[in-house]
Amino acid sequence: GDSVTQMEGPVTLSEEAFLTINCTYTATGYPSLFWYVQYPGEGLQLLLKATKADDKGSNKGFEATYRKETTSFHLEKGSVQVSDSAVYFCALNAGNNRKLIWGLGTSLAVNP
Amino acid sequence: DGGITQSPKYLFRKEGQNVTLSCEQNLNHDAMYWYRQDPGQGLRLIYYSQIVNDFQKGDIAEGYSVSREKKESFPLTVTSAQKNPTAFYLCASSTSGTGVSQYFGPGTRLLVL
Numbered sequence: 001g002d003s004v005t006q007m008e009g010p011v012t013l014s015e016e017a018f019l020t021i022n023c024t025y026t027a028t029g030y031p032s033l034f035w036y037v038q039y040p041g042e043g044l045q046l047l048l049k050a051t052k053a054d055d056k057g058s059n060k061g062f063e064a065t066y067r068k069e070t071t072s073f074h075l076e077k078g079s080v081q082v083s084d085s086a087v088y089f090c091a092l093n094a095g096n097n098r099k100l101i102w103g104l105g106t107s108l109a110v111n112p
Numbered sequence: 113d114g115g116i117t118q119s120p121k122y123l124f125r126k127e128g129q130n131v132t133l134s135c136e137q138n139l140n141h142d143a144m145y146w147y148r149q150d151p152g153q154g155l156r157l158i159y160y161s162q163i164v165n166d167f168q169k170g171d172i173a174e175g176y177s178v179s180r181e182k183k184e185s186f187p188l189t190v191t192s193a194q195k196n197p198t199a200f201y202l203c204a205s206s207t208s209g210t211g212v213s214q215y216f217g218p219g220t221r222l223l224v225l
Contacts, residue, residue, distance in 0.1 A: 031211075032211030032212075034213060036216075041219075042219065043118075043202055043216035044202065044204075044216040045216070046214075049211075049213055089155070093212070095210075098160075098162065098208075098209075098212060098214075099145075099157065099160065099170075102155045103154060105154050
């Protein structure tokens, strides 16, 4: 079945460091891929998405490229801020029922 | 402003009691979802509804029930059959079509007394 695998956290970085959170997937067909962010005590917010191979999603300085050849959708940011501290979830949608398949989340802590 | 509201923010349940979590959306979305979030386990789908008066079980439906009488509303009842209900519950909605994003409410934290 379809699945998403994220790198385990927690990830701890200093402010202005480069961020990569790895996400790989297994899916039949051509899934859409998503990154969501969850700040402490809140719901999830859509961070970015990509719907076909080689698409790059971007938002708030974060980027991820849909790589079909490596079945990956790694999240990157060139210079993290303390306010980026949150849990990041990778997800995919591969069917017509609109259900999302979720990774387990990666916690990021950015220190000043 | 369009969005999803969940109430209450915190809810306490006594042993043997049923409790109902509210979820309302004014985004005119067809589909709505309920997730349970436990530490270190990510999101698990409880129930989802693609259209009014229709809903399907997700991965962990046992001990929960839902209704979808109106497009805007998708309440979740945690029954006494759910033996470990302490968790953070998230409601979401989406439009029709493939590859669409889900939009989330702020969540309800359920605690057992």
